[in-house]
Amino acid sequence: MEFKVIEIKQGILSANDREAEGLRRELREKKTFLLNLMSSPGSGKTSTLMQTIPHLSPTLRIGVMEADIDSDVDARTVSATGAQVIQLHTGGMCHLDAEMTRQGLNELDLDALDLVILENVGNLVCPAEFDTGSVKNAVVLSVPEGDDKPLKYPLMFTVADVLLVNKIDAAACFDFDLEVFTQRVHTLRPGIPIFPISAKTGEGVEAWCNWLREQVRQWQET
Amino acid sequence: MHELGLVFQMAKVIEESLAGEEDITAIDTVVMEIGEISSVVPHYFEACFPAAADRCPLFAGAKLVIEKIPAVARCRSCGEEFPVVENKGYCPACGSFDKDLLSGREFNIKEVAVR
Numbered sequence: 258m259e260f261k262v263i264e265i266k267q268g269i270l271s272a273n274d275r276e277a278e279g280l281r282r283e284l285r286e287k288k289t290f291l292l293n294l295m296s297s298p299g300s301g302k303t304s305t306l307m308q309t310i311p312h313l314s315p316t317l318r319i320g321v322m323e324a325d326i327d328s329d330v331d332a333r334t335v336s337a338t339g340a341q342v343i344q345l346h347t348g349g350m351c352h353l354d355a356e357m358t359r360q361g362l363n364e365l366d367l368d369a370l371d372l373v374i375l376e377n378v379g380n381l382v383c384p385a386e387f388d389t390g391s392v393k394n395a396v397v398l399s400v401p402e403g404d405d406k407p408l409k410y411p412l413m414f415t416v417a418d419v420l421l422v423n424k425i426d427a428a429a430c431f432d433f434d435l436e437v438f439t440q441r442v443h444t445l446r447p448g449i450p451i452f453p454i455s456a457k458t459g460e461g462v463e464a465w466c467n468w469l470r471e472q473v474r475q476w477q478e479t
Numbered sequence: 480m481h482e483l484g485l486v487f488q489m490a491k492v493i494e495e496s497l498a499g500e501e502d503i504t505a506i507d508t509v510v511m512e513i514g515e516i517s518s519v520v521p522h523y524f525e526a527c528f529p530a531a532a533d534r535c536p537l538f539a540g541a542k543l544v545i546e547k548i549p550a551v552a553r554c555r556s557c558g559e560e561f562p563v564v565e566n567k568g569y570c571p572a573c574g575s576f577d578k579d580l581l582s583g584r585e586f587n588i589k590e591v592a593v594r
Contacts, residue, residue, distance in 0.1 A: 260507055265496050265588040269511075272491040350484050383481040386518065412518065 273387055276355035280362070280390030287367045290473040291358075291375060293391035295413065297406075298379030300399040301423040303331045304456035306374060310338040312466040317371040317473060322361040324353050324378050331376060341365055352383035355390045372473050381406070385413040392476055393418040400424045400431050404438035407445055414445045419452070421465060426455040482523040483530060485586070490531040490538060493591055497537070500593070506541040508592040514585035515550040515564055537593075550583025 268274075284291055296302050303323075310319055320341040323332040332344035345361045347353060358375060365373060375391060377384045396417040398406055401424060407414040414420070420442060422435065439451055450468060454461035489509070497503055509528075513521055525545070531538040550563035554570035555577040561570055563583060569576055 260592045260594055262590050262592050263497065263500065264590045265493060266590075267492050267496065267588055269485055269489050269492060269586045269588060272495060273488055351481055352484060354484065354488070382518065383484070386481075387484070 270386065270388075273354050273356075276359070277388035277390040280355055280359055281392065284362075284367075284390070284392065285476070285479075288477045289367045289370050290372045290393075290476045291362075291389070291391045292372065292469070293375045293377055293384075293389045293394045294397065295377045295381075295384045295394060295417075296379060296397035296399075297381045297402060300379070300397045300402065301456045302376050302379065302397055303334055305397055305421060305423060305454070306335055306376065307338065308454075308456045308459055308462045309374075309466055309469070310335070310340050312462060313372065313470060314339065316470065318369055320365045320367075320370045320373040322358070322365070322373065322375045324357075324361075324376060326350070326378065335376075341370065347378060351378055351380050352387050353377055353389055354387045358389040358391075371477065372469075381410040381413045385410070385416050393472055395419045395421060397421045397423050398438075400428050400433045403431075404433050404435070404441070407438070407441040411445055414442050417442075417446060417449060419450050419465075419468065422451060422453045423456055425453040426458050426460060482519060483527045485519060485524065486527040486531050487534055489588060490534040492588055494535045494537070496588075497591070497593065503537065503593045505539070506537045506591055506593050508542045508544055509538075510544045510546065510589040510591070512546050512548055512585050512587045512589050514548045514583040516583045517586045519586055521545050521547070546589065548582050548585050551581045552578040552583075553581055554578050 294302050321335050322343055322345055324345045324347055326347055326349060329344045332342050336342045343361060343364045375389060394417050396413060452461055452465040454465055513519055525543055528543045551560060552563050553560050554575055556575035557573040559570050559572040
């Protein structure tokens with residue numbers, strides 16, 4: 258049997274990275290900002306959204322894509338805010354890639370949206386590897402998870418553009434050292450903004466929302 | 480199922496790379512380079528590999544060869560090059576943890592043998 262060897266010499270994620278770049282170009286034309294929200298399960302992505310959307314909805318038109326392996330619990334919750342919400346099922350997959358994100362965006366009316374928030378699958382490992390085409394990546398880390406997470410999941414903190422430290426109202430119950438945590442994060446990703454928030458009490462949410470609103474403004478102006 | 484997603488990504492990159500080639504009837508072997516400290520578990524990747532045929536029929540019956548690439552770093556303090564894993568990330572010459580990784584995170588498709 259005659260074989261022919263073809264050199265490929267490409268990273269395995271190169272196709273996804275190209276798809277993601279294409280998506281970002283389209284989003285720029287549409288003037289829609291895509292935020293990829295990632296965290297481990299239970300850190301409070303959905304409750305953070307429930308606080309964030311009412312803050313921003315007076316000035317920004319918001320859509321939400323809820324990614325889950327197989328449920329619509331979060332989509333039901335978030336639809337109460339009045340935002341356009343769609344549910345994406347990853348069908349057993351632990352992350353979203355750029356193609357799945359594109360399928361979700363096709364279901365939304367991007368011309369009528371300034372900001373789309375993608376709530377990724379709860380997982381600190383796999384979603385970090387796959388560029389979704391987002392403009393910025395936000396990572397939520399909650400106080401009970403501990404300040405050592407940047408040491409254990411360095412890639413997630415390396416791809417983050419902003420960090421939310423949620424459940425800060427419970428800080429007294431845990432040995433979470435925000436200063437040590439900040440140092441660890443900044444070793445991986447120098448200078449990224451870190452907002453301590455409580456999605457329960459609303460503490461710190463305004464500062465985070467101001468940051469996000471400014472990011473959307475800059476994206477739409479350039 | 481991280482590795483399954485990566486198998487599908489691999490199939491996509493290879494399919495796109497072969498798009499310009501004529502008369503390919505099957506992929507015989509895929510050669511991957513996986514770094515020692517990449518986030519991929521070669522064993523699971525092997526287990527998921529047959530699923531590539533679901534995305535692209537050219538992969539039916541294809542074999543997988545994995546070449547492992549050792550993790551090597553250069554110390555930022557003294558310039559020593561050293562294997563990362565056996566030294567647990569610390570420079571064996573001066574003890575520093577500050578280093579630039581030279582190899583070990585790869586996850587590349589090196590080549591495919593086709594017929």
